[in-house]
Amino acid sequence: MANTFELISSVTAGALGAASIDFTSIPSTFTDLCVKVSSRSDRVGTTDNLFMKINGVTTNRSARVLYGNGSAASSFTETLYVGELDALGSTASTFSSHEIYIPNYAGGTNKSFSVDGVTEQNGTAAYATLIAGLWSSTAAITSLSFYSGYGTTLVQYSTAYLYGVKNA
DSSP states (O other): OOEEEEEEEEEEOOTTOBSEEEEOSOOSOSSEEEEEEEEBBOOSSSEEEEEEEETTBOOSEEEEEEEEOSSOEEEEEESSEEEEEEOTTSSTTOOEEEEEEEETTTSSSOEEEEEEEEOOOSSSOOOEEEEEEEEOOOSOOOOEEEEETTSOOBOTTOEEEEEEEEEO
């Protein structure tokens, strides 16, 4: 069986950047959700953290993170983290890439999600992240927000695409 992806919405940060990228009023007419995020922050340093809110809340979340930077690897438990994103000190004009997949987002069970993310740099350290997470709520997912973990701005041209997935 093939999956079909339908673009629900896209958001691109304007000239002043954005505090967050938000998707609201997500319809419940699909089987799964897939979000593709290309982002960069104005944080001083080479990286920032990308975080995600589900339905406007930051509770009832757990995730296991596998993380590597080109010279070392580790794993840890986290709640809101989606991965590293490029910041001011990283290679100019590069943006990190993340794909978030949420199966059965409108069903009446707890919601699992997975993340595959990388920073894009010419520097000595580039980060790769794999995440398996769970939102312990039976509510349908109706909104998603992506924002900097350090409260900085997502710069101009940071973009996210929200796709609904139908299992054919």
